Amino acid sequence: MALIVEFELRTPILREAAQAARKLRLEEVYGTESGEPKLLFWATVDDSDAFEAALDDDPSVRRDTPLETASDRRLYSVALTDDAAARLTYPAAAKHDVAILEIVVTDETVVRARVPSRDALQAYRDRCLERGVGFRLQRLYPERDPDADGDRYGVTEPQREALRTAHSAGYFTVPRETTLSELAPEFDITDQALSARLRRGQANLLENTLADDTT
Known part of the structure; x- marks a missing residue:
C-alpha cells in the first residue's frame, strides 16, 4: 500500500518572497x-x-x-534562476515515483506527497540532501x-470538483461542449490554473488505477 508523507523542505526557492505573503500555494x-x-x-x-517588491528582489526569481x-x-508565473533550478526536487520525485500532492509555502515549505514505499521515500530524501x-x-x-472518507485515488x-464539473459540462466529450475559458470562472481561477488542476487530477487517477493494472 502506498504511503502519504508530509515533510518540510528547506529550500531557498521563493523564501524571501514568502516573507511578504500569508502563504504561497504551488499549482504547477x-x-x-x-x-x-x-x-x-x-x-x-x-x-x-x-x-x-519582495518577489522582484527574491534571488531565486529570474522574472515574474x-x-x-x-x-x-493572485496567480503568478515565475521563471527561476539557474541556481534555484538546481535546487528543484521534482526530477528526484519523478525518478522515485513520488507524487507531489500539495506544496504550501509560509514560514516553511511544507509538502504533501504519495510515495510507493519507505525505500522510495529514503531515496528521494537522499537526493534532496x-x-x-x-x-x-x-x-x-x-x-x-x-x-x-477523504482523498479517493x-x-x-479541488481536483475532484474540477474533474466532476468539467465532465458534467462536456469538456471531455468529442467534440468538446465547453472550454476552459467557460469553466474557469466557476472556480475563480485562470484557464491556465484550471488546466493544471485537471491534468494533475487526471495524473493521480491514472497513477492509482490503470498504472497498477497488470492484466
Missing part, C-alpha cells in the same frame, strides 16, 4: 520549450505592492508575471482506503 512546475524551469503559484497577500487576481489571491535541500519528516501514514478535493 513546468519547463518552456527552451528548457527554462517555471513555477505557477497562488500568492495570498495583504499588500500586493509589498509582495511584488502576474496572471490573475481573485479576492486576496544531495541538492542542498534540507528535508524534515513531519508525518507518514498509509493511504486511506479509496472507499473511505489520490485526487484532492
Whole structure:
C-alpha cells in the first residue's frame, strides 16, 4: 500500500518572497520549450505592492508575471534562476515515483506527497540532501482506503470538483461542449490554473488505477 508523507523542505526557492505573503500555494512546475524551469503559484497577500517588491528582489526569481487576481489571491508565473533550478526536487520525485500532492509555502515549505514505499521515500530524501535541500519528516501514514472518507485515488478535493464539473459540462466529450475559458470562472481561477488542476487530477487517477493494472 502506498504511503502519504508530509515533510518540510528547506529550500531557498521563493523564501524571501514568502516573507511578504500569508502563504504561497504551488499549482504547477513546468519547463518552456527552451528548457527554462517555471513555477505557477497562488500568492495570498495583504499588500500586493509589498509582495511584488519582495518577489522582484527574491534571488531565486529570474522574472515574474502576474496572471490573475481573485479576492486576496493572485496567480503568478515565475521563471527561476539557474541556481534555484538546481535546487528543484521534482526530477528526484519523478525518478522515485513520488507524487507531489500539495506544496504550501509560509514560514516553511511544507509538502504533501504519495510515495510507493519507505525505500522510495529514503531515496528521494537522499537526493534532496544531495541538492542542498534540507528535508524534515513531519508525518507518514498509509493511504486511506479509496472507499473511505477523504482523498479517493489520490485526487484532492479541488481536483475532484474540477474533474466532476468539467465532465458534467462536456469538456471531455468529442467534440468538446465547453472550454476552459467557460469553466474557469466557476472556480475563480485562470484557464491556465484550471488546466493544471485537471491534468494533475487526471495524473493521480491514472497513477492509482490503470498504472497498477497488470492484466
